[in-house]
Amino acid sequence: MIVLVATLVGVGVTASLGQWQLNRAATKQALHDTIEARDRLPALDNAALPCAPEAWSAQEQRPVALRGHWLNERTVWLDNRAMGGRAGLFMLTPLRLSLPTGQGADCAATVLVQRGWVPRDPYDRLRVAPPTKAEGEVLLQGRLVPAPSKLMELGTPESAPVGAVRQNVDMAALAQAWGEPLRPGSIQQVGDEQPPPSGGPKLLRDWWRPALDVGRHQAYATQWFAMAGVMVVLYMWFQWIRPWRRRQAPSA
Template identity: 35%
Template sequence: MRVAILGGLLQLLLIPAFISLGLWQWNKAESKTALQASLDTRSHDAAIAMPTTPADIEALRHRRVILRGHFDASRQVLIDNRLHREQAGYHVITPLRLEGSDMHVLVNRGWLRAPADHARQPDAPVPAGEVELTGIVAAPTSRFFNLAAQPSSGWEPVWQNLDLERFRSAVAYPLQPLIVQLDAQSPGGFVREWPRPDERADRHRSYALQWFGFAVASLGIWGYFLVRKP
């Protein structure tokens, strides 16, 4: 009887924990799938001009936009530790001043392979003159981990993460609260095989089923010990 009571108390802890972890993984998969569906739908709509006034990120997320203006090569930044097909490299982020205004928008021009000597920076030339580009709007990452303390002043050409607030504080011009991922057909970019939002969604579902299986298995084991003959 004591074993049954202890087992029951243990099930009260384990089963909710397993179910909670399973639901967490399942919801992550559903969230990624929903983001992919939004991208598939909105990215096929007609492209719209990037506004020159502060934009609503939710209204523009996953929309294809048209950009006209001039790149600011002096404030280009390389985002370190970005992998592409198991190779190390950088994402090249260059601000673009929108035509007819002082508003700028950050353009991710793609992935660039890192030199064998990582102390050297790769050559990432910036198109001169006026350009016309298209790309997909993405929300900037708000949660990230820096391996080392980042400088609070001055300008560094290589960053660990793209911190939009840090970028905004380092420039004297207004900046849209979003990132534009440059289309593969647009000029002036590098490797642009952007990851899908639903990447690894199936793996999250697999993890969820495993956690649900643990809940069922623990309940079955407890039931077996309850009904077995002494």
């Protein structure tokens, strides 16, 4: 009885993990399909950029073409971000939008832009190059995405670092610190702004795509289901087939 219960528990756990991995794969495949479909839609300009959180979520992954001015002095860097298999930092800079006439009364005039990735300094993790600078109004091509994802960190928000290099950023806290309301999400920049910046680090923009993980989740699911199958086979062999064969063997 103990062997049977242990086998049922093991099969139940591994099969559940396999199904969970399949669900993760399906979720990311659906997100990938949404991204592919919205990539073919016209880019949103300043006038069409959503203001409310619900409208922003409904337009996520939509391409954008925005005009505005960089607030370079407010650039912050997100530490412990990987790209291309290497550890580094994401560069975040607010863009003050050049709002068209008639817009701006109930919309934040500034949006946070994920400008790209740079490798970490091997000798000083807090040392970063000055931000790229572009004088005057720029045209930015990008993709409408949620606020930058957060990593686990020790301590309370009050004890979190407030310097240029940070583990996480909170949109409301940034808006309060800057005294400048922000749109509810962020923009992932997909190419150099126009006119292009002068000086500063060369930014990598090989942003994560959900399709990259679909095959990995399916492989994990296969492994979990295989483990469940092995446990069933072993139980049948040692508890049924092997004893039956022994009973059928002729006596010496």
